[in-house]
Amino acid sequence: MRSIGSLAVGAGFFFVTLALFVQGFLPAMIPESRSKQVSRAVRTDLGDVKWVRYDASDYTPLERLGRNIYIREGCWYCHSQYVRPVAGEHLRWGPVSEAGEYAFDLPHLLSTRRIGPDLTRVGLKYGDDWHYAHHWDPRLVVPESMMPSFKWLYTQVRVPLTKTGDGPALSPSPALQPYFTMKPDTQIPLYPNAAGLTFVPPPGNGQWPLDGTPLVDLKGFGDRPPALSVVTLVLPSVEMVGLVRYVQKLGTNRGAWREVFEPQMVSVPDMTIPESDGRRALGRAVYETRCVGCHGAKGDGNGPAATFLSPRPRDFTSGVFKFRTTPSGSLPTDGDLYRSVTRGIRWTAMPTWHELPGDERLAVITFIKTFSSRWKDEKPEPPVMIGKPPKATPVLVARGRDLYQTNKCFQCHGESGRGDGESAPELRDDLKFPIRPTDFTRGQFKGGSTAHDIYRTMTLGLDGTPMPSFADAMSDEERWAVSYYVLSLSAWKDPLTGRPLDVPAGGGSAQAAYPV
Amino acid sequence: MARDAAREALSRNDELINADLVRAWLASGLGWLLFFPTIGVLISTKFNYPEFLGDIPWLTFGRLRPIHVNGVIWGAFSTLFIGLCHYIVPRLTGVRLWRERWSYGLLWVWNVNLAAAVVLLALGGSRGWEAGELPLINVVVTLLGLLQLTVQFLMTIKHRRQRELYVSLWYLIAAFVWTDVNLVLLLLGPYNIPGINNAAWHGLYIHYVVGLWITPAGYVLIYYFLPASVRSPIYSHKLSLIGFWSLAFFYPFVGIHHYLYSPIADWAETIAIVSSMMLIIPVWTVLQNFFGTMIGHWRELSRNLPARFLIVGSIMYLIGCFQGSISALRTVQQPTHFTDFVIAHSHLTVFGTFVVWAIAGALYVWPRLAHDEPLWSFRLGNWGFWLVTLGISAMGLVLTVQGLLQGFRLMAGAEWVESVNAMRPYWWVRTFTGISMDVGMSLIVYILMKTSLAASRASREPR
Secondary structure, three states, rough: OOHHHHHHHHHHOOOOOOOHHHHHHHHHHOOHHHHHHHEEEEOOOOOHHHHHHHEEEEEEEHHHHHHHHHOOOOOHHOOOOOOOOOHHHHHHOOOOOOHHHOOOOOOOOOEEEOOOOOOOOOOOOOHHHHHHHHHOOHHOOOOOOOOOOOHHHHEEEEEEEEEEOEEEEEEEOOOOOOOEEOOOOOOEEEEEOOOOOEOOOOOOOOOOOOOOOEEOOOHOOOOOOOOOOOEEEEEEEEHHHHHHHHHHOHHHHHHHHHHOOOHHHHOOOOOOOOOOHHHHHHHHHHHHHHHHHHOOOOOOOOOOOHOOOOOOOOOOOHOOOOOOOOOOOOOOOOHHHHHHHHHHOOOOOOOOOOOOHHHHHHHHHHHHHOOOHHHHHHOOOOOOOOOOOOOHHHHHHHHHHHHHHHHHHHHHHHHOOOOOOOOOHHHHHOOOOOOOOHHHHHHHOOOOOOHHHHHHHHOOOOOOOOOOOOOOOHHHHHHHHHHHHHHHHOOOOOOOOEEOOOOOOOOOOOOOOOOO | OOOHHHHHHOOOOOOHOHHHHHHHHHHHHHHHHHHHHHHHHHHHHHHOOOOOOOOOHHHHHHHHHHHHHHHHHHHHHHHHHHHHHHHHHHHHHOOOOOOOOHHHHHHHHHHHHHHHHOOOOOOHOOOOOOOOOOHHHHHHHHHHHHHHHHHHHHHHHOOOOOOOOOOHHHHHHHHHHHHHHHHHHHHHHOOOOOOOHHHHHHHHHHHHHHHHHHHHHHHHHHHHHHHHHHHOOOOOHHHHHHHHHHHHHHHOOOOHHHHOOOOOOOHHHHHHHHHHHHHHHHHHHHHHHHHHHHHOOOOHHHOHHHHHHHHHHHHHHHHHHHHHHHHOOHHHHHHHOOOOOHHHHHHHHHHHHHHHHHHHHHHHHHHHHOOOOOOHHHHHHHHHHHHHHHHHHHHHHHHHHHHHHHHHHHHHHOHHHHHHOHHHHHHHHHHHHHHHHHHHHHHHHHHHHHHHHHHHHHHHHHE
């Protein structure tokens, strides 16, 4: 090597330029790498799930703000954003990543390390409430988590309590002014945990104040409320709200993929788990590492994270369960509980536990049953047999629409099924906590999202909630008709926003499983 | 002939070196060497104590990690490297550095830029490309600094007295020219290339930092300091040539192996894998050159600290690069990608090899700048050597084991948190290995400072 010139040009430019061309420019020339199209699972108007090719959508300004926070706080050092077609990842996280999903990512956030789980498919896995609890203190909801907390993305306001005839109330404080309009006729109930930590659900756009007066409510603790002299209000900043919006957006360009995600599906077996001390001990261990943050050490739904959560975590001491195959008022079967644990309760803080080994899921169920004496005194009634559904037809769906009107489903669930009916704000569950009717347009059904599931809910009701059984009010066929109609409300819609997609009806393939 | 030229170059030209300038750069480099790796130790404790320093935003894992990574690259390693270049280039060219005083100014700019980067990253100014998080202003200043050095070194080389270019200078020219190009990519890439192609380009960038900056820079050092410290010519000029051109040919292609099994085109991933495997050629070639140079001189290792560090770095390089090459294979990557296996590779190479070589260079040069004052304490230096060596060896081992364990657990369908819990004891060990390396380096810096003090005392006293 004699000349500097040839060195500089040869090594410095020629090879690098060649590599940049082959490995940088050429891959970018492939149309797929620049396409916005992804395969997307959509619900059809007859209740099936189809895969269609569809354009990924851009982030909203609030989601983009959240994405910038995700970059700033280095979330991506521990959370990757791509699902590989190997190592069983499509069974752990969801469908394998496609190029179009990254169309609006600048810079990309694929990441090279998973100290925490991959987040490609985390959108809609948990409710917003879970994320607010999790970022405040991850160990509230995942006791063994090693994620740091992000408390500086919240404002903390300490407010002393004064005793009144109706129990403790927030003392008037100027510190509340930026966060509440203090309009006297609108009450905003807040539910402190035993340590006085009190989450305030933020406005949807993250812009405070909330329109109303905060009201501390300790009824979750029943007859023995904690003696609190001061509470700490926890108010997410707009950055935190944006971060949650961004996280919820992740993966939703693939639409309703979760409806065809095999690992979380459980047919409802009439199953009885054999009880033994060993299994209960394992169940306790599982409960204490997985469930205790929300459901509480006593199983009464008063875990330290409960203040963040709406709906509240299940109170196992009451022995009342929403999602059953057994008649209204009966205990559920073990199979019902197994299904709830495995599938999770969509759009709430209860995640899917399909990753947890089957025997641990079974064991924790035997442990949960130790919280209420109902399990000793009663036996679950036999499951109600559900016949074969009639074939979905446009006529049947139209009939369902009429029945939705005549049976006044709209009073709670709203005219268009958005869960915004006239009486929705007033609804309370049996423990007097506010409860929101399901927004059908998102297709996120807590008890399952097939016509079969909805039919079951209509037939058996949801114990402990205002959702009654319609077994007497409607005939078998009528209930099937309404079920299909309810499903059709989320047809061709985006599960994240509930907004209609621009899909030609009848398009797409009737592929059952998701593409790997 | 090249051998003779090299031998000659190594043994004279002392008067061409600006000792003050080299010392100033090295002192800064040694300071950063104590600072940036320590950040790594600090954040590694968070694996077991996530709430440690938790409520202070600028002390969180997400803010400190880029400071550690960029700091080790541009602070600890590069500052030492640039300082050592100010020693090597005049010796190998036979002329004083071109526009020497520019380097005084640049040292200030360089240090202020690093300090500013620390502050800005702590405040959350990350640009979001791993190993390229530096805020825009810092990228610009780093690029301008390197451009200035490129011009200074090229001009010095142009005016050289030595007609033959010693192999260190080939790598020096290449490292600077390549990295000037790469920093332009960092300047433009993150916010201008949308979609999955952003990841492909980032893969290229990130491996150009290690492959086209740290690697050739490290070769500059060992090709100079190994023959110099054991007083033996380099083993084979032919191997030097093969090593250089195979590196120049294969290294630019490997970047996409960071994102295998992603939606980046399969053929591009395959090219990256093939060239990653081909990297075994330059790696084994240069190592054969280094070990060959030691033939007949292994006894040197008993009292020669720089040579010891250089050889330990070479052994780490053998292990770390073999691990790197095979982990580019798709089958190996199925379990190991996303795990600490990758972190083992990056520490074995960037620290275990290149930072260690830079330490060796500093150990060689520093006493010579202090009027050939002997090392203040060989004993302490020896302790430092062993703490660094055992620390990085144990770290490489424990992280590799962790990666395999977690990777295979996950492939076997383990629940996520379970797979993480199994890592906790190993993370403890990892923190202690880091502390060991830190203490070792502190001892080295300490004895160098003591050596200088002894030298200045000696120069004040009449001999």
